[in-house]
Structures are given as structure tokens and as C-alpha cells.
Amino acid sequence: MNPTLRPISRAEHLAFVASRAFVSHMQLPSWGDVKPDWEAESLGWFDEQGRIVGAGLVLLRPLPKVKRYLAYLPEGPAIDWHGPELERWLRPMLAYLKRRGAFSVKMGPPVVARRWSADTVKAAIADPGAHRLGDVEPTSYEPGADELADRLRRMGWRQTEPGDEEGFAAGQPRYVFQVPFAGRSLDDIQRGLNQQWRRNIKKADKAGVKVVQGGYDDLPAFHELYAETAERDRFIPRPLPYFRRMWTALTAEHPDRMRLYLAHHEGDLLAAATMIVVGGHVWYSYGASTSRKREVQPNNAMQWRMMADAHELGAAVYDFRGITDTLEESNHLLGLLRFKAGAGGEAVEYVGEWDFPLNRLLHKALDVYLARR
Known part of the structure; x- marks a missing residue:
């Protein structure tokens, strides 16, 4: 087949997404509305009969002053x-x-390279000789991933190196944690949780933690917790208008595309999180929590409610999104990896993001710009 390419409408793009088992939420037309600093366009690939056989959302960002x-x-x-x-x-x-x-x-090919079971991740964290997840023998390799990487290199694509993930060319996580749901009952999924998770869920229930779905008007309360989380975990928070724009854009495309969950205890909001749904893939997108009343375990209660709702929606995968590749105890993100691994499932490595310089001089200028930042 020799596919042709042209811009497509939102309706064409969404119809193609509905026909696929998996398309990232960042490849939906609505994601372009979330990113006002970028110009967004939907592209479609067509076969000889004029049928759409591929689609992509491309975001275009101008180089400063050019x-x-x-x-x-x-x-x-x-x-x-x-x-x-x-x-x-x-x-x-x-x-x-x-x-x-x-x-x-x-671009970021949505192609998995390797997987590590939760037990393998747990053993790697406990192993003083293991420093990075990528150096640990995986539970399984995905066929074709290495061949794909070799083909991209031969075509002139260059894999984004670790450390190129911030600033102007901010990338998506190469390592994520996912819990497979396909063919499993909710009881099966609950049995896959580790003992600490199950104890914490029971403790939250006994303490009276209530998890509810929120809406647009609850975003300021979510953001207040999110800002507290950012200060504690040392990352730069997105502003409240970003989440308002995200909610408006995604729910306009589909009323159940984005959800907000809130965990309360005796009137206090202790944790909150956003969830995104595209077909059979459900993502835990942004999370927030306070340091107060941690003993009532609101995060486990909230995540379990989200997982149960995702299962009810028919999800094939519950995706916890990014995890650190570093297994050093000094890494402040290691606790988050432990938390996600406690839900069972597996760590997943994608083939990563790839660059193709169309103008080598300007591409090099971008590299210099990023290095200085």
C-alpha cells in the first residue's frame, strides 16, 4: 500500500479513533484545544480506495522570532x-x-518495547545493585520494537535522549505503569493489589473516607491540592486555567472523556485526581493530595474507586502514566513508583520519542536553546 496524506476534519479524525483499539488522548482533536500556544491540525492517511487508514494530531509551535x-x-x-x-x-x-x-x-510512536511485572519491579527496588529499571531484565519483550527502532534510525530519525524532556520540547514519559483489565473481573483486579493496598482501602472505608465525582466547579479545589502537591514533590504546577481549558475541550468532544474524583474525610478534601477515557484505555492523568490525615489513606481509596469505575466502563487498560526509571532510594519519585506497583500490573517501556531535523541549522539552534534553559 502507498498511502496518501491530507488534512482531515474533526469528524473524520474522531470516526477513525472510534474504529481503533487504542489511540492516545493526546492524539485527539480536542487535545489541540488544550494547547493554545500550539497550532493544531489533524492529518489523515488514505489507501488507494480513499479509505482512512491512519490519523494523527500534529501540534505546531513557532521558534521564537522565526x-x-x-x-x-x-x-x-x-x-x-x-x-x-x-x-x-x-x-x-x-x-x-x-x-x-x-x-x-x-513524534512518539505508541509502540511498547518491554514490560516488567509488578513483582519484578518490587524486586528491582529492593536490589541494591539495581540502579535503573531499564537495566533490569524485563518480564517480556514486545516483538518488532527493536526492528522498528532500527528502521527509524536508518530513515534518519534520532531518538530523544534522556534529559531532553523539559522546556520547549517537553516530551511524554517513556516509562509508564499499567494495570491490564481485559478479561478480568473486578475481584481478579482486587486480588492483584498488594497487601498494603488492600489494607489501606479497608482502613479508608472504616475511617469514613468518601470518594465522589466532581465537575468543572470543583477544579479550583482540585488545583489548590495540586499546587500543594507540586511544592511537596518539587515540580512546576500547571495553572488553573489549563485544567479549565482541558475540562471544557475534552468534555465538549465527549461528555465522559474527562472525570474528576474527590476524596473527602469529615468535610476535608484530602485527595483529588483527573481521569481520561478514550475507548478501552483509561488514564489516571493528574493527581493531588494534602499531607494532612494521611493515616486515613485517601489516595488508595480514590484510586480504587477510579479503577472500579474504569472497569465498569469496559476499560481494557488502567494507565497510571509516568514512572521514574531510577531505582535509587535518593530519588524522590521512587515512592510514587512503589505506590503504582502496589496496584499490580506492569511497568511498560515505549520505544520513546524521535526527532527528524528538516532544517539541521534550525534544529541545532533549538538544541542549543534547550541546553541553555
Whole structure:
């Protein structure tokens, strides 16, 4: 097949998404509305009969003071990544984006490379000789991932190195934690939780923690906890208007695309989180909690309610999103990895993000700009 590429409408894009088992929420038309600093466009690939066979959301961001763009397809595009002629998919995309004024293209193929079971992750954390998850023998390898990486390199794509993940070209996590739901009852999933999780869920229930779904008007309360979390965990928080825009854009596309969960105890809001739903994939997106009353375990209660609701929605995967690759005790994110691994499931490594310089001089200038920041 020799697919052709052209811009597509929102309706065409969403119809294609509905036909696929998995498409990232960052590859939906609504995600472009969440990112007002980027110009967004939906692209479609078509076969010889004119049927849409692939789609992607490309975000275009201008280089400061130059009318040229960085083109970014986060966790996409949604194409046949393992087909025999990958070049025929990517070549027209690069040609189109070059005509659009892009000087560099960044994409994140939604292709899994390796998986580690929760037990393997737990053992690696306890092993003083293990320093990075990527150096630990995985539970399984995904067929075709290494071949895909080799093909991209031969085509001139360059894998984004660790450390290039911040600032202007902020990337998506290469390592995530997921709990498979397909073919499992809720009781099966609960049995997959470790003992600490099960104890904490019971403790929260006994203490009277109540988890409810919130709405747009509850976003300020969520954000107050989120800002507290950012200060405690040392990251830069997104502003409240970002979450308002996210809620408005995603729920306009589908009324149940984004949910907000709130965990209360005796009138106090102790934890809150956002959840995103696209077909059979459910993501725990943003989380927030206070240091107060940790003994009543609101986070476990809230996550279990979210997992139960995701199962009721027919989810095939509950995705906890990013985890650290570092297993050092000094890493402040190790506790979050322990928490996510306690839910059972597996750590998952994707093939990572890849860059293609269309203008090497401007691409190099971007590298220098990022290094200085």
C-alpha cells in the first residue's frame, strides 16, 4: 500500500479513533484545544480506495522570532507501525510538514518495547545493585520494537535522549505503569493489589473516607491540592486555567472523556485526581493530595474507586502514566513508583520519542536553546 496524506476534519479524525483499539488522548482533536500556544491540525492517511487508514494530531509551535515551526505528534501518529513499508507512511508526513514550515518533527510512536511485572519491579527496588529499571531484565519483550527502532534510525530519525524532556520540547514519559483489565473481573483486579493496598482501602472505608465525582466547579479545589502537591514533590504546577481549558475541550468532544474524583474525610478534601477515557484505555492523568490525615489513606481509596469505575466502563487498560526509571532510594519519585506497583500490573517501556531535523541549522539552534534553559 502507498498511502496518501491530507488534512482531515474533526469528524473524520474522531470516526477513525472510534474504529481503533487504542489511540492516545493526546492524539485527539480536542487535545489541540488544550494547547493554545500550539497550532493544531489533524492529518489523515488514505489507501488507494480513499479509505482512512491512519490519523494523527500534529501540534505546531513557532521558534521564537522565526516563522518556522517545531511539529510534534505526542504519542502518535496512529498508523501501522509494524507494516513492511513504514517509509511510505512517514515520508508524506515529513514532506507535508516541511511545506507547512516545520524545521523539525518530533513524534512518539505508541509502540511498547518491554514490560516488567509488578513483582519484578518490587524486586528491582529492593536490589541494591539495581540502579535503573531499564537495566533490569524485563518480564517480556514486545516483538518488532527493536526492528522498528532500527528502521527509524536508518530513515534518519534520532531518538530523544534522556534529559531532553523539559522546556520547549517537553516530551511524554517513556516509562509508564499499567494495570491490564481485559478479561478480568473486578475481584481478579482486587486480588492483584498488594497487601498494603488492600489494607489501606479497608482502613479508608472504616475511617469514613468518601470518594465522589466532581465537575468543572470543583477544579479550583482540585488545583489548590495540586499546587500543594507540586511544592511537596518539587515540580512546576500547571495553572488553573489549563485544567479549565482541558475540562471544557475534552468534555465538549465527549461528555465522559474527562472525570474528576474527590476524596473527602469529615468535610476535608484530602485527595483529588483527573481521569481520561478514550475507548478501552483509561488514564489516571493528574493527581493531588494534602499531607494532612494521611493515616486515613485517601489516595488508595480514590484510586480504587477510579479503577472500579474504569472497569465498569469496559476499560481494557488502567494507565497510571509516568514512572521514574531510577531505582535509587535518593530519588524522590521512587515512592510514587512503589505506590503504582502496589496496584499490580506492569511497568511498560515505549520505544520513546524521535526527532527528524528538516532544517539541521534550525534544529541545532533549538538544541542549543534547550541546553541553555
